[in-house]
Amino acid sequence: MKISIIGLEDTRFDRPLQLIANLFFEESLILKQYDEKADISIKFSMQINEFVTVSAELISLSGKKVTAEYEKELLLGVSDKETFKQIKNAVAHVYLTVLQDFTGMIQKWGILTGVRPTKLLHRKVQEGIPKELAHQQLKDDYLITDEKINLMQQIVDRQLSVVPDLYTLQKEVSIYIGIPFCPTKCAYCTFPAYAINGRQGSVDSFLGGLHYEMKKIGQWLKDKGIRITTVYYGGGTPTSITAEEMDMLYEEMYDSFPDVEKIREITVEAGRPDTITSEKLEVLKKWKIDRISINPQSYTQETLKAIGRHHTVTETIDKFHLAREMGMNNINMDLIIGLPGEGLPEFTHSLAETEKLMPESLTVHTLSFKRASEMTQNREKYKVAERAEVEKMMELAQVWTEDHGYVPYYLYRQKNILGNLENVGYSFPNQESIYNIMIMEEQQTIIGLGCGAASKFVDPVTGKITHFANPKDPKTYNDSFEAYTEDKIKILNELFSEKGSPA
Numbered sequence: 383m384k385i386s387i388i389g390l391e392d393t394r395f396d397r398p399l400q401l402i403a404n405l406f407f408e409e410s411l412i413l414k415q416y417d418e419k420a421d422i423s424i425k426f427s428m429q430i431n432e433f434v435t436v437s438a439e440l441i442s443l444s445g446k447k448v449t450a451e452y453e454k455e456l457l458l459g460v461s462d463k464e465t466f467k468q469i470k471n472a473v474a475h476v477y478l479t480v481l482q483d484f485t486g487m488i489q490k491w492g493i494l495t496g497v498r499p500t501k502l503l504h505r506k507v508q509e510g511i512p513k514e515l516a517h518q519q520l521k522d523d524y525l526i527t528d529e530k531i532n533l534m535q536q537i538v539d540r541q542l543s544v545v546p547d548l549y550t551l552q553k554e555v556s557i558y559i560g561i562p563f564c565p566t567k568c569a570y571c572t573f574p575a576y577a578i579n580g581r582q583g584s585v586d587s588f589l590g591g592l593h594y595e596m597k598k599i600g601q602w603l604k605d606k607g608i609r610i611t612t613v614y615y616g617g618g619t620p621t622s623i624t625a626e627e628m629d630m631l632y633e634e635m636y637d638s639f640p641d642v643e644k645i646r647e648i649t650v651e652a653g654r655p656d657t658i659t660s661e662k663l664e665v666l667k668k669w670k671i672d673r674i675s676i677n678p679q680s681y682t683q684e685t686l687k688a689i690g691r692h693h694t695v696t697e698t699i700d701k702f703h704l705a706r707e708m709g710m711n712n713i714n715m716d717l718i719i720g721l722p723g724e725g726l727p728e729f730t731h732s733l734a735e736t737e738k739l740m741p742e743s744l745t746v747h748t749l750s751f752k753r754a755s756e757m758t759q760n761r762e763k764y765k766v767a768e769r770a771e772v773e774k775m776m777e778l779a780q781v782w783t784e785d786h787g788y789v790p791y792y793l794y795r796q797k798n799i800l801g802n803l804e805n806v807g808y809s810f811p812n813q814e815s816i817y818n819i820m821i822m823e824e825q826q827t828i829i830g831l832g833c834g835a836a837s838k839f840v841d842p843v844t845g846k847i848t849h850f851a852n853p854k855d856p857k858t859y860n861d862s863f864e865a866y867t868e869d870k871i872k873i874l875n876e877l878f879s880e881k882g883s884p885a
């Protein structure tokens with residue numbers, strides 16, 4: 383789809399124009415000039431005084447014409463960046479409206495293309511805006527549908543009930559620990575995940591680096607008297623390493639981190655059932671790991687094969703029972719909507735199998751085509767469901783979870799996600815993952831240790847976020863973990879200095 387855009391010369395509009403076009407068309411090319419061969423041409427005009435007024439006229443090659451106009455009072459006395467954001471939103475508003483009218487397609491998330499829509503609602507709660515007004519603003523300013531606004535509200539309410547001090551947790555931090563190994567690499571995966579077989583040397587060096595980071599950061603936290611809210615072991619698959627290596631790692635955590643007994647939650651992703659053994663479960667229990675994740679993704683064997691997950695459906699079920707028998711009582715399971723070859727019947731089957739297990743939480747992802755994944759690079763090999771069917775599966779997940787006592791407690795969106803939908807974490811009340819809430823709502827610093835671990839430093843006073851990423855591949859990590867640890871401590875020192883620490 384060639385889209386000719388007239389009247390928006392500023393290059394800062396390019397990205398939002400492209401992102402919104404992607405919501406409607408598989409492949410779209412934006413031309414910032416008149417082109418008579420373009421499938422559609424959209425002419426914008428704009429007036430800026432104390433209001434921003436934008437109008438757009440869309441004309442298609444076949445002569446179909448739609449128009450839209452939007453006016454919004456400008457918030458004055460803010461930075462140039464903030465002012466432009468308001469103008470950009472007004473442009474996005476009319477652009478989305480003409481594209482919706484032209485295609486007949488409604489974008490349930492309106493003009494939002496970002497990862498964390500619930501943050502918007504949290505901000506309004508923090509500003510003291512009454513619920514009805516906040517909802518009206520989300521609808522008017524961003525064109526979000528009632529259905530999604532209600533979902534946001536449900537999630538925000540749930541999060542504040544699970545973490546009542548969510549808005550004042552800046553004085554604490556959470557820790558993410560990345561273990562970059564998996565038994566094999568899944569086709570949709572872009573995480574740092576290296577097939578573990580034959581890599582023992584690399585695993586040993588990596589763990590050496592990780593222990594070092596845990597010691598140093600743990601010492602820093604102890605020195606500053608900073609508490610840890612949650613710890614999350616992800617990757618990769620943290621249970622790919624041996625039971626003995628896991629044992630030493632958790633021992634390190636208890637030795638190095640401050641007040642481990644007071645940490646609200648420790649999660650270990652045991653995502654791939656083929657990595658779970660009774661010895662490893664024993665180790666998890668020994669160190670009082672509260673929460674694990676065993677991820678089926680699908681209960682259809684052919685699908686698992688097609689996406690490169692070399693484990694069987696039976697193995698997932700058996701390992702779930704094993705974990706239960708060994709006393710794990712907060713288990714999350716992930717499902718993915720829209721895996722290649724899957725439609726409503728397969729997803730219905732996955733939910734029916736889930737019903738037999740009833741994990742404490744169920745995370746329902748929608749497949750996204752991440753640029754670097756094997757699946758995206760060979761997209762023609764992977765046939766996925768149409769948008770309407772993906773939407774039906776999502777609706778089914780909503781109804782099914784509600785009927786079975788689960789409530790949604792976090793959500794996030796990704797680029798190139800099927801049907802422009804979202805990933806939603808559901809759980810039984812009071813079994814939610816606090817770490818997931820922390821990572822989504824960005825209210826506190828998360829320190830990333832290990833391979834590919836992303837740190838997110840949230841200034842305790844201004845809320846400004848700084849990102850910092852450890853190297854993704856084990857070799858680079860092994861060569862440079864000391865320098866990366868130093869850099870993180872430097873940033874932490876600045877953030878949590880006397881001047882920076884909140885009262």
Ligand code: SF4
Pocket residue numbers: 563564566567568570571572573574575617618619653654
């Ligand atoms: S198990 Fe998870 S981290 Fe490992 S390759 Fe598959 S999707 Fe990636």
